[in-house]
Amino acid sequence: MHTHTPRSSRSALPRQSPRTRDRLGKELPKVLFISCTESRLAPQRFVAHPDQIYEVRNIGNIVLPYNPRIVSGDIATIEYTLTLPNLSDVVISGHSGCTAVAALLAQKSVSSCMRRWLFVGNSRAASREAVGARIGAVLDAEACERAARAHLLTQLANLAGYPGLESGRRGGDLRLRALFHSSETGTTDIYSPRDNSFVPLTHQVAGAAR
Secondary structure, three states: OOOOOOHHHHOOOOOOOHHHHHHHHHOOOOEEEEEOOOOOOOHHHHOOOHHHEEEEEOOOOOOOOOOOOOOOHHHHHHHHHOOOOOOOEEEEEEEOOOHHHHHHOOOOOOOHHHHHHHHOOOOHHHHHHHHHHHOOOOOOHHHHHHHHHHHHHHHHHHHHOOOOHHHHHHOOOOEEEEEEEOOOOOOEEEEEOOOOEEEEOOOOOOHHHO
């Protein structure tokens, strides 16, 4: 019996052009981008060539502290990507209105699995300190955003402990960045270690943009 493939099935995935296939076969990723699973936080927005990204996405944009004895897909992916010769940028990105941070602040109930996952990020103390004496009360959006930024910087510190990252940075050929996206305004800030503050992002951050 002859069957017909539905039109929707035939066109479900975009076709790759010969140029795209050729690039995928020749170029290695230049950017490791770690972010939350938030749908509005698309890594492709920040680089010129999305096909040059290695992505790690999980709820809360958590970076587990490096431990080679732990079986973790995230640790293995980060460790492997840091060995790639073309890697020029490591970016971690967080956002306002994060469910994970709300759970850290006891503003939202989550499952036991989620609570255990948040624990390994080591950011509960920093997030709560960011809102000070107001912890325990209902927090406004500004307080929650301060906590989310503190959470992001804790993950940045976790990331800095991975082998190969410090040596790459000392050589000047690997940049470590932290981005914070405001879901309310649609704007993105980048962390400035020199000023210990977030400043507006005015251009693409990744080496793939050059």
